[in-house]
Amino acid sequence: MKNEPFGNQRGEVIPRATLRTDAWWIEPALVILLLGSFVVYATWVALQNAHYYAAPYLSPFYSPCLATSCQHVTWPLFGSWWNLSPAFLILWVPGGFRATCYYYRKAYYRSFLGSPPGCAVRDVAKSYTGETRFPFLLQNIHRYFFWLSLVILAFLWWDAVLAFRFKSGFGMGVGTLVLLVNAALLTLYSLSCHSCRHLCGGHLDAFHTRPAKYSLWRTMSRLNERHMLFAWISLIWVGLTDVYVRLLSMGIIRDLRFF
Amino acid sequence: MAADVKYQTHEYDVLVIGAGGAGLRAAIEASAQGARTALVCKSLLGKAHTVMAEGGMAAAMGNVWKEDNWQVHFRDTMRGGKMLNNWRMAQLHAQESPDRVLELEEWGALFDRTKAGLISQRDFGGHRYARLAHIGDRTGLELIRTLQQHAVHKGLEVHMECNIQRLVKDGNRVSGAVGYFRPTGQLVVFKTKAVVLATGGIGKSWKFTSNSWECTGDGIRLALDAGAELIDMECHQFHPTGMVWPPSVRGILVTEGVRGDGGTLTNSEGKRFMFNYIPDFFKAETADNEKEADAWYEDKKNRRTPDLLPRDEVARAINSEVKAGRGTPHGGVYLDIASRRPADYIRKRLPSMYHQFKELADVDITKEPMEVGPTCHYMNGGIRVDADSTATCVPGLFAAGEVAGGLHGANRLGGNSLSDLVVFGRRAGLYAAQYVKSLSGKLTVDAGQVEAGVQGILRPVQGKGNENPYAVHADLQECMQSLVGIIRTEGELKKALEEIAVFKQRLGRVTVEGGRAFNPAWHLTLDLLAMLAVSEAVTRAALERKESRGGHTRDDYPKADPKWGKVNVVLRRKNDEISVSPEPLLEMPDDLKKLVEEKQ
Amino acid sequence: MAASEVTMRVWRGDAKGGAFTEYRVQSQEGMVVLDVIHAIQATQAGDLAVRWNCKAGKCGSCSAEINGKPRLLCMTRMNTFTPGETITVAPMKTFPLIRDLATDVSFNYEKAKTIPAFRPGPKEPDGTRRMFQEDVERGQEFRKCIECFLCQDVCHVIRDHEDNKPAFAGPRFFMRLAELEMHPLDTHDRKELARVKAGLGFCNITKCCTEVCPEHIHITDNAIIPLKERIVTEYYDPVVWLLRKIGVR
Structure with missing residues (x-):
């Protein structure tokens, strides 16, 4: 009486990749454009090893700057033997955080791997094992990247504080504002992370006995609803921050001082 | 299966026809009693009309008002039913429904909670105290899913999308059933010692109805054909509040919970007209002014709002208002909760109503009033059964849920149907299994x-x-x-x-x-x-x-x-x-x- | 009443084969796609197979793919389409076809059997069960599920990779697992089940299940990801692993 429950007979009947008539491909195309450009830019910036400091502003791509060879040393952990760009010492943290982020995973699985390119659009690859095997099994260490990016965040806030300290004394320029917004957006992105939400209280089965954790979890849950938004604006802003510092240090533009 | 076989055959002790709340509960019970039980349903499992029940299930648990008890619930049910009820059913129902609610909780139902962590209860028409255990406004879905998951867990045999067209008798006793599977058209014969009819309602015979296609009254036909009796069939319930616009959704139910949570009925002149329709029978317990009616929600020492009179009264009142030319543009009246409760409260208490109006009628019920009118809703009467055992006058034939008559008399109170399903569903399963055990001799399928x-x-x-x-x-x-x-x-x-x-x-x-x-x-x-x-x-x-x-x-x-x-x-x-x-x-x-x- | 003629392309056929057939029908104001399908049934094709029950988005029977998108026929209003647009209605792709728009969804009922039931601990001393609203709310969101199986249909893990069906339970049942896993009174640990038998690792959180859910349940964010996180703690957290090795719990 029944068909084989694990079988599929329509696949052959309608052999098209999708019956969708809307422009489903716009979303993955935009992601490829934006995310792709950012990765290319970030790699170029990291390889450049120049124009990342324009006193008192330090580009977030080089913060914290951990080598003695830095234009602005945050903490000289690595001696002169480190002759690569100091960006490589730290960029793996935000890079890893974003690469294993639950939102970005969706974005690049869909757009770069076509798995699936859109909802109800056929997968590009013939076979699929998801995140059950290496390398995608590594996505599970996301929460450690979260902890590490909190450390980086602390430095970025410190950079924002230092951005008030000019040679002439206490002051504030457009760059100060840029760094402050950068730290704030990255904080929102980090705290809205799904792992953070789990660690803040999502792991509990009963909230009633843990009111503090419950209200923390509720706050994180509200932030979490906008995780994708924070992911994109913090990404774009961090890029623009670097561009700003770079242009200043190259002398192409001048920083506007408020006071 | 071979194509030359004309029909499949199966053999059971108890065959339950219908997999709504009553059918599922009956099958769970019969199976727990050791009877070989199968459940037959016309749709897929979990799609029965029970999912449409919104407001809640009435049970005098006293979690919100400790003054509440089975005697008050019994009284409300009898008075709501205009004394036509089978008193014994009303008594059993009032006494047993709290246990049935707690049993659902035990099986995984997540009812809304009180501050003290107990099952919360809400106000409904005709009930003296806030008595309806609920989950937002999708209580029926919770009930059916809980029973379904419990049944699946117990390994109950289910024949889905199977329609029974005839009961077979050996002498005066039930001995089998003949039907077919809808997907394939394959014919099927069930050999069985007892049948529980739990086929639900009959609303599909009317044009404006809250009922789904399944509510065609199969159980009524099967019972009549098998020689069983029907009672109170004339007392068909028209729910006062169904959607009236747009035409394709006319009749879809708007839960009484809207009024239970503070919504009021107004006519095109903006008047709360229910104050003009309080019958003598309910005068003593109904507020006659807006101030007292509004105070009642918070303090039950006041008399209750007439917006929550029993359904027959409200339906007739709406009918009269529309006839008198005080209706809305689409021939209903207004049901307004937007101006009476904050938007957050409405979305939280009535999520599926919010969703339903938003998606089907482009109406935001937190901002505008709804247009509502009476819709065919529930069969108060049905197959005549023995109160304790749910047995019909045909040996081996039992009936429970909407298809059975008696409990509700001339009019059913909101919230009494879900509790009816589990109270008498359980009894049907229990007594069908007992009947099977007591049966001697062989039954033949003619x-x-x-x-x-x-x-x-x-x-x-x-x-x-x-x-x-x-x-x-x-x-x-x-x-x-x-x-x-x-x-x-x-x-x-x-x-x-x-x-x-x-x-x-x-x-x-x-x-x-x-x-x-x-x-x-x-x-x-x-x-x-x-x-x-x-x-x-x-x-x-x-x-x-x-x-x-x-x-x-x-x-x-x-x-x-x-x-x-x-x-x-x-x-x-x-x-x-x-x-x-x-x-x-x-x-x-x-x-x-x-x-x-x-x-x- | 505003009426207009619409062109519908409806899949007609069974497992052996079939084709899209065009129907021209009148659509009245406020109609949904299911109304139009019913109009076709009543006037042009009495045997057009389609499942439906409540026609109010509460039972989840009328799942299909409209213009390629998995949707409920009864909750898709005709006025959401551009006038003159041909509307394509096809059966769900992931499940074997029975006839026309009806598919055999028994895959889902088989998967439901693999999930152990709720198992509460002992009652309170006063014989009650105490749970608080904040504790049941997470589970209640998942219990809004009407089992339309659109999430199962759209999930590429089984939609495009037949061979994964035995090892993958699908979003609907991840939600069920999450509900029980987060239940304040449940005593059964289902993490091993979720990881191994239900194949949670197959999910690459591309969120199509959430996109198509007619009940707007946040399947990915509130069920799947929290479940993944709990599994990380149990199986993939090196620090937890190390602590357990040296006997710290």
Whole structure:
């Protein structure tokens, strides 16, 4: 009486990749454009090893700057033997955080791997094992990247504080504002992370006995609803921050001082 | 299976027909009692009409008002039913429903909670205290999913998308059932010692109805054919608040919970008209001014708002307002909660109502009032059963849930149906299993009866004629809506009977094309057999009761008549004809009488 | 009442084969796609197979793919389409076809059987069960599920990779697992089940299940990801692993 429950007979009947008539491909195309450009830019910036400091502003791509060879040393952990760009010492943290982020995973699985390119659009690859095997099994260490990016965040806030300290004394320029917004957006992105939400209280089965954790979890849950938004604006802003510092240090533009 | 086998056969102790709340609960119980049990349902498992129940299930648990107890619940049920109820059913129902609610919790239902962590309870029409255990406004879904998951976990056998068309008897006892599987058209014969009918309602015979396609009254037809009796069929319930716009959603239910949570009914003049429709019977316990009505929500020392009078009263009031020209542009009245409660509260308490109006009518109920009007909703009557055992007068045939009559009398209180399902569903399963155990001798499935059942099923695919079943259905709905609707007269009822006779002839001329595999035209043709039986039963009963009571309103006999208050209208099939006779109610014991008569 | 003629392309056929058939029908104001399908049934194709029950988005029977998107026929209003647009209605792709728009969804009922039931601990001393609103709310969101199986249909893990069906339970049942896993009174640990038998690792959180859910349940964010996180703690957290090795719990 029944068909084989694990079988599929329509696949052959309608052999098209999708019956969708809307422009489903716009979303993955935009992601490829934006995310792709950012990765290319970030790699170029990291390889450049120049124009990342324009006193008192330090580009977030080089913060914290951990080598003695830095234009602005945050903490000289690595001696002169480190002759690569100091960006490589730290960029793996935000890079890893974003690469294993639950939102970005969706974005690049869909757009770069076509798995699936859109909802109800056929997968590009013939076979699929998801995140059950290496390398995608590594996505599970996301929460450690979260902890590490909190450390980086602390430095970025410190950079924002230092951005008030000019040679002439206490002051504030457009760059100060840029760094402050950068730290704030990255904080929102980090705290809205799904792992953070789990660690803040999502792991509990009963909230009633843990009111503090419950209200923390509720706050994180509200932030979490906008995780994708924070992911994109913090990404774009961090890029623009670097561009700003770079242009200043190259002398192409001048920083506007408020006071 | 081999193609040359004409039908599949299965053998069980108890066959439960219908997988809504009552059917699932009956099957779980029968199976727990050790009977080999199977559940047969017309749709997929978990899609039964129970999912549409919104507001909650009534149970005097006293979690919110500790003054509440089964006696008050019993009294409310009897008074709401205009005393036509089977008192013993009302008593059992009031006594056992708290246990059934707690049992659901034990099986994983996530009811809304009180501050103290107990099951929360909400106000509903006709209930003295906030009594309805609920989950937002999707309580029915929770009930069916909980029972479904429990049944699956217990390994219950389920035959989905299977339609039973005939019961088979050995002498006067039930011995089997004949049906077919809808996806394939495969015929099937069940050999069984007992049958529990839990087939639900009959609303699909009306045009504006809150009921799904399944509510065709199959159980009513099966019971009549098998020799069982029906009672109170004339007291069909029209729910006061169904959607009226747009036309394609007309009739879809708007939960009474809207009023329970503070919504009020207003007419086109902006007046809360329910204050003008308080009947003497409820005067003592109903607020006669807006101030007291509004205070009642917070403090039950006040008298209750007339917006929450029993459903028959509210439905008639809305009908009168619209007739008097004070209706909305689309022929309803306004149900307003937007101006009375904060948007967040509304979204939280009534999420599916919010969703339903937003998606189907483009109306934001947190900002605008809803347009509502009466819609065909619930069969108060049904198969006559013994209160304790749910047994019909046919040995081996049991009935529970909406298809069974008696508990609700002339009018059902909101929230009493979900508790009805589990209280009497459990009893049906229990007593069916006991009946099977006590049975001696062998039952045979008579080949002649099976053959007759098979012929009945196959007739529409083999017949010659040019009638379209969809047209017959549409005409039947039109007829029942206009002639056997909320207000009735003798002339119209007689006309309806004539039309029904014509529909029967037309149905005989239906031929369906397209074979037996998942063919909706064929399914509808067979469902129409039940719908016609139901329509005739309701019309004949309505013609018999020459008074107005509960869900039954006669324009030619507008008052309740004490003489008719002492009898049930009972229907039986005799030589292919449905016969009607008024029969006295069960005598209520004095202590219960006192409870009902007590002034509060 | 505003009525207009619409062109519908409806899949007609069974497992052996079939084709899209065009129907021209009148659409009235406020109609949904299911109304139009019913109009086709009543006037042009009485045997057009389609499942439906409540027609109010509460039972989840009328799942299909409209213009390629998995949706409920009863909750898709005709006025959401551009006038004159041909509307394509096809059966769900992931499940075997029975006939026309009806598919055999028994895959889902088989998967439902693999999930162990709720198992509460002992009652409170006063014989009650105490749970608080904040504790049941997470589970209540998942219990809004109407089992339309659109999430199962759209999930590419089984939609495009037949061979994964035995090892993958699908979003609907991840939600069920999450509900029980987060239940304040449940005593059964289902993390091993979720990881191994239900194949949670197959999910690459591309969120199509959430996109198509007619009940707007946040399947990915509130069920799947929290479940993944709990599994990380149990199986993939090196620090937890190390602590357990040296006997710290």
